[in-house]
Amino acid sequence: MRRDLYFTDCDLNLDKLANLTGINKYHLSETLNSFAGKPFYQYVNEYRIAYALKEMEIISGQSEEFNFLSLAYKSGFKAKSSFNRYFKEITGFTPSEHLKILRQPKIIV
Known part of the structure; x- marks a missing residue:
């Protein structure tokens, strides 16, 4: 799953993964x-x-506008709403909140 990035296929289902891996x-x-x-x-x-x-x-250090829809598709989601829902469920933050945290200046003590 991890090595071959099967999860990035937005149409991945159990049947398809079974066929890809050769596992019943x-x-x-x-x-x-x-x-x-x-x-x-x-x-x-x-x-x-x-x-x-x-x-x-990786992208957080860049100053350009961030495209969450592209990231959702690249990650394997069919819709931005699903991406947002699962992101918040798993991380506790929305994608934009997380990006804002990543872009905050790091204070070195």
Whole structure:
């Protein structure tokens, strides 16, 4: 999942991931539920948000306008509203709040 960035495919579903990995979809689903303790879409969306956070970290130093819609699509979301909802659910911040925090000057003591 992580190495091949399967989660960035906005049409990724359990069947598609099973075909990509060669793992039976029922086994894959059971493994996620048992060992990861979460259903498929929660698992995928956590990967997507982690990817978005890394991208934001990289881009935060640039002074140009940030395009959250592009980031949502690049991370594997079909809609900005879903991206915003899962981002806030997972991080506790909206994407724009997180970017504002990243762009604050760092104080070195």
